[in-house]
Amino acid sequence: MLDRTLYIDRTGAFALDRLSCLRNEYAKNECEECLTHCSENAFVFEQGKLRLSAVCTQCGACMGACPTKALSLYGFSIEKVFESIVKEGNVTLSCQGEMPCLGALSVDEWCALLLEGKSFSCTLLECASCQHNHAGVVEQSIRKRIEEANAFVAALHKNERITIVTHKPQEPSRRAFFKRLVTPAITTTSHFSEAPLTHLKRALKKTVSQSVTVENFSFLYPKAILQSCDNCKECVQFCPTHALSYNTQQSDILFQVGKCIGCGICESICHKEAIQTIEKEVDVIDFAYDRAQVLLSHDLQVCHTCKCAFSYKGGEKICERCACFEKEHSEMFLLASQSH
Structure with a gap:
């Protein structure tokens, strides 16, 4: 079992949970919020990984900027x-x-x-x-x-x-x-990051009893997926908060706005540029209770060449990978047919 305490950097009472840091865990992310808000240059990169150095003054000025709550101050x-x-x-x-x-x-x-x-x-x-x-x-x-x-x-x-x-x-x-x-106690107490937006969602559950829609707040990141999506699954696989997921048939891509922290990893990793953050009203009840919505439904069909399921867009039932392969190597297939 992974000992997470080995991945916590401490300077006095201040701690960086490196396993919760986007820059350390995801190559498709360039978050610099902690660096921007630190006047002491206490955050440094060692072998491409963000670390906390001993010059940290434990002021806590950077904590509120961290999207994953990877920073904490004991007490x-x-x-x-x-x-x-x-x-x-x-x-x-x-x-x-x-x-x-x-x-x-x-x-x-x-x-x-x-x-x-x-x-x-x-x-x-x-x-x-x-x-x-x-x-x-x-x-x-x-x-x-x-x-x-x-x-x-x-x-x-x-x-x-x-x-x-x-x-x-x-x-x-x-x-x-x-x-x-x-x-x-701070030398032995372990810190593990809480889920982002936890306190706000708890407060909304206590104080809001009916649907209210809001728009354009910095902690809300409604998404949309274009029809060009080929269901490659990479956005779901690399989402750090599991805001993106699939239904049991893996035909519907689901999204929970209450879990999204706006890291942009899904958008950066999508080779089709199909997933986007959009301006849209968000129901705070959906947000607070992490209700999922369907962003896109795929018509899954079996490719007649590779026999694998793919997102069918009409026409011949052949997946994009096989279609590209046949197109790129059409001369080889032609020569093979002429030899008979």
């Missing part, structure tokens, strides 16, 4: 943030106290906090002097995510909002958070 979880928002009044989140950089929260996690909790505020005043906010990249990302979270919750006809305050809140003690950073 920090969205559940603890949620508990704070629910139990306390007039909560203002900042990178002080028990919170790491607010960049640790992704768009879908900001959405989940609003849906499961209540309106709250946050301050980004510390960003101006923060060494991790190189060229304003981190602050811009946080603002954009909060704005999108507000828009998503509004699209669900709910009133909760996140407000960015301009005054400096009373600074709480950072002792509790730093105590967790140095606890001996």
Whole structure:
């Protein structure tokens, strides 16, 4: 059995689960989100694989950008943030106290906090002097995510909002958070990435009881497959989250928008360029419960040459591979027939 702990890089409390990283597991991916949000150049490539180096400062600014949740900070979880928002009044989140950089929260996690909790505020005043906010990249990302979270919750006809305050809140003690950073447990605790979008889907199940359609949010990637698809199965085989699948007859290609993280691997690997991300309304109930839709149905027929099933498009019942072979070697078949 694979020992996954051997594939976790740690620097103090911060961890990279290399088996969950798209760049490490899929050649058809060029994700650089963690590199873009790291001011310390803590992520490096060794023999083509992404690794975490010792220069990492454990700020957590890159966590919210990772599409597969391969990054984690020991002692920090969205559940603890949620508990704070629910139990306390007039909560203002900042990178002080028990919170790491607010960049640790992704768009879908900001959405989940609003849906499961209540309106709250946050301050980004510390960003101006923060060494991790190189060229304003981190602050811009946080603002954009909060704005999108507000828009998503509004699209669900709910009133909760996140407000960015301009005054400096009373600074709480950072002792509790730093105590967790140095606890001996982090040297032995294993981290395995949770499924992306988990918290948002859980929150939607609790708070949305009927179909509501939304469109054009960064964590929604509706797909379509053109008729040119030849049913090669590579998009299904290489999908890292199993958002693409087949029915039992392998004639229908199914898609679960709630599992898609927009990595683009299916589109890159398709030699027919048949699969595409499209602009389309998504039912949040379908999203939350991972309901599958049929993207394309194939008429499977048996090729009279190789006797294998293929996607029949009409005409002679011969698969594309055999048809191409016969065309490329037509002269050989002609000579063979003339010899008799």
